[in-house]
Amino acid sequence: RRVTRVQHLAQMKAEGEKWSMLTCYDYSTARIFDAAEIPVLLVGDSAANVVLGYDTTIPVTIDELIPLIRAVVRGAPHSLVVADLPFGSYEASPQQALESAVKVFKETGAHAVKLEGGERVADQIATLTAAGIPVMAHIGFTPQSVNGLGGYRVQGRGDAGDQLIADAIAVQEAGAFAVVMEMVPADLAGQITRKLTIPTVGIGAGNETDAQVLVWQDMAGLTHGKTAKFVKRFGEVGTELRSAAEQYADEVRRGTFPAPEHSY
Numbered sequence: 001r002r003v004t005r006v007q008h009l010a011q012m013k014a015e016g017e018k019w020s021m022l023t024c025y026d027y028s029t030a031r032i033f034d035a036a037e038i039p040v041l042l043v044g045d046s047a048a049n050v051v052l053g054y055d056t057t058i059p060v061t062i063d064e065l066i067p068l069i070r071a072v073v074r075g076a077p078h079s080l081v082v083a084d085l086p087f088g089s090y091e092a093s094p095q096q097a098l099e100s101a102v103k104v105f106k107e108t109g110a111h112a113v114k115l116e117g118g119e120r121v122a123d124q125i126a127t128l129t130a131a132g133i134p135v136m137a138h139i140g141f142t143p144q145s146v147n148g149l150g151g152y153r154v155q156g157r158g159d160a161g162d163q164l165i166a167d168a169i170a171v172q173e174a175g176a177f178a179v180v181m182e183m184v185p186a187d188l189a190g191q192i193t194r195k196l197t198i199p200t201v202g203i204g205a206g207n208e209t210d211a212q213v214l215v216w217q218d219m220a221g222l223t224h225g226k227t228a229k230f231v232k233r234f235g236e237v238g239t240e241l242r243s244a245a246e247q248y249a250d251e252v253r254r255g256t257f258p259a260p261e262h263s264y
C-alpha cells in the first residue's frame with residue numbers, strides 16, 4: 001500500500017477520486033485509521049473539545065497539541081498527517097506563523113499544517129509555502145473565530161457567498177494545497193470546488209466537495225449530547241465502550257475476572 005503525501009491529493013482531484021479525512025489525536029486510534037486506509041489524518045485543535053474537555057478550541061496551545069501530533073505520526077506511517085495551528089499561534093504575522101509551523105515540523109514529523117481564515121491569512125499561507133511547509137486552509141465557519149462569528153452557524157449565505165469565493169481563491173493563490181470548507185451551503189461549496197484547482201474538503205458543505213472530513217468521535221458515535229446536522233454516526237463506539245467497562249466492573253465485583261486463564 002502506498003503512502004499519501006500532498007501531491008497525491010492533487011492527483012486524486014485530477015482523476016475525480018473522492019477521499020476522506022478524519023481527525024486523530026493518539027497512537028492507538030492512528031493505527032486503526034492507518035489500517036482503514038484513511039489517506040489524511042488531521043490532528044485538529046478540536047482536541048481542545050474532544051480530548052481536553054474545553055468548551056471551544058480557543059484555549060488549546062501548540063505545546064498541548066505537539067505530543068498528540070507526535071503520537072499520530074508514529075501510529076499512521078501511510079497517512080498524510082496534518083496538524084492544526086491553534087488560535088493565537090499565527091494571526092499576528094507571517095513571521096509568527098512561520099515560527100509556529102517550524103516548531104511543529106521540527107518537533108513532530110507532521111507533513112502539513114492547517115490554519116483558519118481566507119484573505120486575512122493569505123500572507124501567512126504564502127510565507128509557509130515558500131518555506132516548504134504545505135498548508136491546508138480552512139474557510140467558512142472557523143471555530144477559532146466563534147466569538148467574532150456570533151456562534152455556530154452556516155457561513156456564506158446570500159451576499160456573504162462572494163466573500164467565501166474570494167477567500168477560496170485567495171488561499172489557492174497563496175499556495176494552499178487544499179482547503180477545508182465548514183458549514184457552507186452545498187451549492188456554493190460545489191461551485192467553489194469546480195472553480196478551484198486545489199482539492200476542497202467539506203464538513204457540513206454538502207456532497208460536491210472533493211473530500212470530506214469529520215471529527216472521529218462524532219463519526220464513530222463517541223460524542224455525547226447534541227451533534228451538528230452534518231454529523232453521521234457510522235458506529236456506536238461510545239455505547240460499546242461503556243458496555244465493556246460495565247461488564248469489566250461487574251465481573252470484578254462478582255469475582256469472575258480474572259479467571260484461571262488470565263492468571264500466572
Ligand code: KIV
Pocket residue numbers: 023042043044045046047084138180203213214215
Ligand atoms: O479541528 C478540527 O477538527 C477541524 C476539522 C473539523 C476540519 O478543524
Ligand code: NA
Pocket residue numbers: 044045046084
Ligand atoms: Na480545527
